[in-house]
Amino acid sequence: MRTAPPRRRAHATLGAVALAALGFGCTENIAAPGRCPGLCPSGRVQIVDTTYTGIVVGDSSFRGYVNPSEGAFLLLADRDSLQSAGVARFGPRGSAWFPGVNDTAVSARKVDSVAISVYVRDRDTTVRNVRILVYRLPFDVDTGITLPELQRYFVDSLLVDSVSVPDSVSAGIVTKTIRAGSFDTLPETDSGAVALGFAVRAASPTVLSISSADDYLGTTLLAWYVHAKAPRDTVTHKFTTRPDFDTFVYAPAPQNADSALVAGGLPSARTILRFGSSLPPEATDSLGLVRATLILTPTRPAFGRPGEVFRIAARGILRDNGAKSVIFADTSAGGTTELTVGDSREIHIEIGRLLRAWGTSGGDSLPRALMLLGEPDGLGMGEVSISGHAAGAAAPRLRITYVRPYAFGVP
Amino acid sequence: MRRHVLRSAALAAAALACWAQVAPADSVFGIRGLGLLGRPLSARAAATGGAFGLFDAATPMNPATLGLWRVTSGWAVGAATHRRFDDGTASASLGSTRFPLFGFASPVGRRLVLAITVGEYLDRTWAVRDSGVTMLRDTAVSFVDRARSVGGVSDLRLGVAYRASDRLLVGIGLHALAGSTSLSVTRTFSSVAFTTFSDLAVTDFTGTGLSVGAQMRVSGKFTVSGMARVNSRLKAASTAGATVRVAMPYEIAGAVGFSPAAGVSFSASAGLQTWARAADSLEAAGQPRSRDVRNVSLGGEVERLRLGGRTVPVRLGYRWRQLPFPLEGAALAEHALGGGFGLTLAGGRATVDLGLEVGDRAAGAVHERFTTGYVGVIVRP
Numbered sequence: 054m055r056t057a058p059p060r061r062r063a064h065a066t067l068g069a070v071a072l073a074a075l076g077f078g079c080t081e082n083i084a085a086p087g088r089c090p091g092l093c094p095s096g097r098v099q100i101v102d103t104t105y106t107g108i109v110v111g112d113s114s115f116r117g118y119v120n121p122s123e124g125a126f127l128l129l130a131d132r133d134s135l136q137s138a139g140v141a142r143f144g145p146r147g148s149a150w151f152p153g154v155n156d157t158a159v160s161a162r163k164v165d166s167v168a169i170s171v172y173v174r175d176r177d178t179t180v181r182n183v184r185i186l187v188y189r190l191p192f193d194v195d196t197g198i199t200l201p202e203l204q205r206y207f208v209d210s211l212l213v214d215s216v217s218v219p220d221s222v223s224a225g226i227v228t229k230t231i232r233a234g235s236f237d238t239l240p241e242t243d244s245g246a247v248a249l250g251f252a253v254r255a256a257s258p259t260v261l262s263i264s265s266a267d268d269y270l271g272t273t274l275l276a277w278y279v280h281a282k283a284p285r286d287t288v289t290h291k292f293t294t295r296p297d298f299d300t301f302v303y304a305p306a307p308q309n310a311d312s313a314l315v316a317g318g319l320p321s322a323r324t325i326l327r328f329g330s331s332l333p334p335e336a337t338d339s340l341g342l343v344r345a346t347l348i349l350t351p352t353r354p355a356f357g358r359p360g361e362v363f364r365i366a367a368r369g370i371l372r373d374n375g376a377k378s379v380i381f382a383d384t385s386a387g388g389t390t391e392l393t394v395g396d397s398r399e400i401h402i403e404i405g406r407l408l409r410a411w412g413t414s415g416g417d418s419l420p421r422a423l424m425l426l427g428e429p430d431g432l433g434m435g436e437v438s439i440s441g442h443a444a445g446a447a448a449p450r451l452r453i454t455y456v457r458p459y460a461f462g463v464p
Numbered sequence: 465m466r467r468h469v470l471r472s473a474a475l476a477a478a479a480l481a482c483w484a485q486v487a488p489a490d491s492v493f494g495i496r497g498l499g500l501l502g503r504p505l506s507a508r509a510a511a512t513g514g515a516f517g518l519f520d521a522a523t524p525m526n527p528a529t530l531g532l533w534r535v536t537s538g539w540a541v542g543a544a545t546h547r548r549f550d551d552g553t554a555s556a557s558l559g560s561t562r563f564p565l566f567g568f569a570s571p572v573g574r575r576l577v578l579a580i581t582v583g584e585y586l587d588r589t590w591a592v593r594d595s596g597v598t599m600l601r602d603t604a605v606s607f608v609d610r611a612r613s614v615g616g617v618s619d620l621r622l623g624v625a626y627r628a629s630d631r632l633l634v635g636i637g638l639h640a641l642a643g644s645t646s647l648s649v650t651r652t653f654s655s656v657a658f659t660t661f662s663d664l665a666v667t668d669f670t671g672t673g674l675s676v677g678a679q680m681r682v683s684g685k686f687t688v689s690g691m692a693r694v695n696s697r698l699k700a701a702s703t704a705g706a707t708v709r710v711a712m713p714y715e716i717a718g719a720v721g722f723s724p725a726a727g728v729s730f731s732a733s734a735g736l737q738t739w740a741r742a743a744d745s746l747e748a749a750g751q752p753r754s755r756d757v758r759n760v761s762l763g764g765e766v767e768r769l770r771l772g773g774r775t776v777p778v779r780l781g782y783r784w785r786q787l788p789f790p791l792e793g794a795a796l797a798e799h800a801l802g803g804g805f806g807l808t809l810a811g812g813r814a815t816v817d818l819g820l821e822v823g824d825r826a827a828g829a830v831h832e833r834f835t836t837g838y839v840g841v842i843v844r845p
Contacts, residue, residue, distance in 0.1 A: 085492040086554040087594025087609065088830065091792040092495055094592075094611045095750060098651045098661065102601060343651075343658045344600075405659055454600060454658065459649055461665040462749060463708050464498055464700035 095462035100343070102454045105336070109442040109449040111327035111422075115376035116310035119321040119431025122196050122300035125268040126174050128319075128434060129185065129253035130260040130303065132359065137303035138203050139251035139263065140194055146245035146277045146292035152285070159281040159288055164245075166278045167236055170228045171251075172264035172271035173218055177360070180259040183218040187231075190248040200302040207252055215254075218261070226271060245277055245294060260358050266296045273299070308438055313352065316365050317427035318436030325370065325378060326442075326449055328421040335455045337412030344454040345405040347388075347423075349439040350447035356436045357394040363435025364389045365400065366428035369407045373420040380424050386410045389428050394435055408453075490560045491832060492549050493796060493825060494590040497746055497754055497789025498698070498710065499616055501737075504565045504583025507541050507840025511804025511819030512763025513781025515731040518689040518719035519679065522567060522842060524581040525717065526677035526691040527635030530625035533569040533577050539842040541565040551830045560589070565840075575627040586617040586669075588645040606654040615645035617669045617698070631681040639673030641698060641712075671698040671712060687721040689733075710745040713738040713756075713788075727767035727775075735759045739788030752790050759785035763802070777806045779819070791827035798825030804838065815842040 087093050121128075127139035149160045171185060189211045190203075213236075216229040236247065253261045266272045272295055281288040307322070308315050315322040326347075335341060347367055357363060369386040372379040381387065388403035407423060410416045427433065440447035494500040505514055506522035517523045521532035522539045544561040562584075569579035591612040597604050620642060625635035644666055651661040677691035695712035717735030724730075736758050743753035763781025770776065780803045787796040800823025807816045819838035824831060 082558050082560070084591035084593045084610065084612070085549045085556050085558060086551070087592040087611075088551045088554070089594060092492055092551075092592055092830070093594060094495065094613075094647065094649065096649065098609060098649065100598065100600065340663050341661065343653070343661050403657070452601075456651070456661045456663075459663045459665075459704075461647060461663075461667075461702055461704040461706075462751070463667060463702045463704070463706040464669075464698075464710055464746075464749065 096460040098459065099457040100454060101335070101457060102452070104348075104450055104452040105333060106448065106450050108328055108332060108451045109326045110329040112314055112325060112441045113375065114310040114314045114316075114322060114324040116307065116315065116318075116322040117320045118323060118426075119319065120196070120300070121302070121319050122298065123267060124319050124431050125265055126262040127251060127265050127299060127301040128260070128262050128303060128358070129251055129301070130258075130358075131253055131255075132258040132260060135260060135303060135305075135359065136200060137260075137301055138200060138207070139299065139301040140190065140198065140203065140248065141251065141266075141273050141296040141299040142192065142194060142248040143275050143294045144246055144297045146275075146294050148244050150290050152281075152288050152290070159285050161279040161290070162282040162286060164236065164277055164279050165289070166230055168228055168230045168276040168278070169214070169216060170226055170274040170276070171216055172226050172268070172273070173222060173224055174262045174264055174268070174270065175224055176218065176261045177259050178220075178223050181220050181256045183220075183253065183255040183259060183261060185216040185218065185227075185261070185263070186252045186254055187213040187216060188250040188252070189213055190250045192246055192248045194248045195298070196300055198302060200304050203250055203302055206250055213249065245275070245292070247275070262358070265299050272296060307436065308356075313438045314441050315436055315438045316425035317363060317433070318356065319431055319434055321427055321431040322436065323376075323424050323426040323430075324439065325373070325375070325422055325424050327373070330421065332411075332421060336451065336453050337408050337416075338455060339409040339412040341456040341458065342405055342409055342412070342453060343456060345403065345408045346452045347402045347404045348450040348452060349400040349402070349437075350444065351397055351400060352438045352440055354395050354397040355392050356438070357434035359394060361394045361433055361435050362391060363394070363433045364391050364428040365402070365425055365435075365437055367402045367404050367407070367423045367425055369410060370420050370422045370424055373422050378422075378424060387423060392435060392437065400437060400439065490545070490558075490562070490587060490589045491547065491825065491834070492558070492590055492592070493787065493789075493791065493827070493832065494587045495592065495613070496791055496796070497751055498742065499586040499588035501757075501787060502564065502584030502587055502616070502619070504581075504585070504619065505541075506539065506565065507804065507817035507819045507838035508779065508806060510821060510836075510838045511779035511781065511802050511817065512731065512765060513761045513783035513800065513802045513821075514759075515719065515733050515761035515763030515781050515783070516721075516765065517761070518677075518691065518717060518733050519687065519721055519731060521569070522565075522840070524565070524567065524583045524619070524621050524623070524637070526679065526689055527621070527623040527637035527675055528625055528633040528677040528679045528689070528691070530569055530577045530579045530623050530635050531627045531633035531679075533571060533579070535844050536570040537842055537844045538568045539566070539840065541838060541840045543836055543838050545834055545836040547832055547834045549832050577625045577627075579621075579623045579625070581621045581623065583619050583621070584616065585619040585641055586643075588613050588616045600658065603655070605658060608652045610650045610652070611647070613645050613647045615643055617641050617643040617671075619673070621675070633679040635677050637675040637677075639675060639693070639695070641669060641671035641673060641695070644668045665702050665704040667700050667702040669698055669700050672696045673712070675715075685723050687723075688719070689721070690716070690718040692716045708745060708749055711741040713741055728764075730764040731762075733761045737788070742788070746789075752793070754788040755786070755790070755795070757786035757788045759783065769805075774808060779804045779806075787825070791830060794828035794830075796825065796827040799823055800834075813844050816840070817842075
């Protein structure tokens with residue numbers, strides 16, 4: 054029988070012993086249950102919770118970052134507290150097409166029918182018999198139109214059709230083939246260029262929003278079914294057009310940002326709150342600060358679509374240029390809060406992350422200011438109006454919870 | 465010759481590279497005072513309860529024993545500990561692995577031996593976890609506190625031994641105490657609205673010491689060994705801002721070895737450390753006063769067992785020691801029973817010593833039972 058040389062056996066033994074030792078010691082658990090004060094560190098975690106007033110020394114508000122014509126929806130409403138109507142302007146459809154790959158172009162002779170498709174974003178599902186009324190508008194309609202001006206066109210003689218929203222549809226596409234003759238008055242040269250107004254009616258006053266041309270979900274479409282001119286008048290084709298402009302107008306009008314501090318809504322508003330340079334050090338202590346809440350007092354109940362739940366964000370400002378301030382791109386340096394239209398309670402927004410950012414060496418150069426805005430900006434009608442720094446007890450406050458500097462014992 | 469030098473250099477480099485890793489097996493009692501006193505014993509000495517520590521060349525207690533090295537040697541010890549903590553109301557099973565000792569020695573001429581060792585001196589590695597409920601913003605919020613200290617103080621010794629005669633060895637050691645501890649505290653709240661609090665402080669320790677020792681064979685059966693050591697104040701500088709200097713103890717220890725027959729030896733040792741010198745500094749830092757502590761060890765080694773043609777030494781020992789830093793007024797002490805054996809390999813070029821120690825340290829109702837396995841390797845290239 055062959056045996057390994059002594060040195061090789063020694064190496065093998067040493068290796069086995071080393072492996073055994075490592076295996077024995079693989080577990081690492083040194084955390085024992087605390088038996089204070091005897092078996093605990095001499096220091097204690099001491100928590101303080103306090104509210105600071107007068108920390109906001111300046112504020113300003115601006116409106117118009119996202120306009121209804123840039124929003125993702127058109128709001129239609131016929132409630133007493135909120136009335137709204139939409140406008141969409143469709144460009145010309147095509148007038149010729151190629152029936153086949155190797156075919157010659159043919160021209161459209163006449164329109165057989167037109168179908169309109171509307172994407173319903175959301176509706177009040179408790180309201181029955183919802184209809185979207187579609188009216189003809191002058192083609193030169195633009196963003197300058199007001200709700201009273203628009204409503205003057207909502208007369209039977211200009212009614213194109215009524216698109217029913219089935220009670221079973223809470224969101225999605227509804228399509229209606231428009232009755233014959235609705236667009237007969239269009240001049241041939243316009244080739245289907247048309248402006249339409251939208252209003253909502255239902256069994257009871259309601260609010261409805263439909264997708265605008267800027268919505269990724271879909272938008273209002275017009276499908277034009279046409280026949281070709283003779284001698285190829287048996288050939289048919291469908292042209293589809295989408296709005297090249299749309300907007301909506303509503304009442305009551307949004308609050309003037311020159312006289313109130315507002316955030317959210319459409320046209321979207323933003324408010325800048327500027328903090329004094331004498332922020333207490335514990336408020337920006339990146340180690341000790343465990344919670345910081347900005348407390349805002351609303352001056353009126355949150356405005357917007359009835360029942361709408363929306364978010365208001367507080368974001369840090371990188372450069373304070375007033376209305377055109379540069380803010381952090383996301384909410385990582387700030388916080389958000391969720392509100393429901395009609396809320397009139399205090400607004401609490403967690404801003405601990407922003408304060409900690411201010412407390413870092415890189416945060417020294419940041420302006421001690423934050424911006425309140427809708428989250429996402431311009432995606433809803435929800436809007437708050439808050440008291441400013443001169444509102445006394447209703448002025449913005451800062452409630453912070455922090456840990457006093459830990460007393461590490463030496464040795 | 466060239467290979468010999470290269471191996472020696474590699475051993476020395478490995479020992480120095482491990483400098484930062486030197487740490488003893490942990491204890492929850494390391495949270496008290498300056499920490500848990502280290503026991504930089506070789507696996508052989510540990511298996512005899514430390515009774516052979518003052519006679520053991522690989523144990524950095526008595527610098528005179530360095531004179532026992534006849535050839536260039538390097539050694540290291542690994543220790544894995546399983547602990548069971550129990551304070552009467554709560555208990556926990558804990559475990560850790562550390563490397564408490566490294567060394568390298570080389571004869572210079574016929575009578576002189578130079579050595580460098582790195583061993584544990586104070587263990588400050590521990591962690592505790594506590595929980596509770598606090599009222600925050602009119603809401604009861606539960607929390608978990610964690611405190612963790614990692615590190616300790618290591619003892620770097622440059623030792624010289626002189627073989628005055630076949631019966632007498634003398635030695636001197638220059639010691640540098642160095643190390644650091646990183647203490648972190650964390651409070652985690654049950655509510656996500658409250659961010660976790662965490663803070664960290666690092667304390668650096670520096671100090672020096674001087675030790676002298678002698679070992680003498682007084683007859684064919686009896687050998688005595690003794691050492692004394694003085695230390696400077698230990699400077700502790702924390703990143704939290706404070707710097708304190710703590711008086712360190714004087715240390716004396718002695719042992720008697722008895723060999724009634726060839727291959728059979730017994731030893732008894734005792735020691736004293738004047739840790740009361742640190743009491744004023746600790747009290748000024750808001751900690752309980754320390755006390756002088758003593759230790760006693762008894763052990764034996766029998767080299768009669770033969771396995772595979774080799775002689776396998778079998779060891780057994782018992783030790784008791786006091787610890788200087790009290791817990792809530794109760795004195796802390798520990799005792800342990802040890803045992804083990806050794807294997808000589810590669811024609812005497814390598815030795816592997818295995819040891820096991822089972823013991824208990826207690827202060828009042830608080831107990832920590834521990835089982836420590838030692839693996840020591842000595843290589844003589």
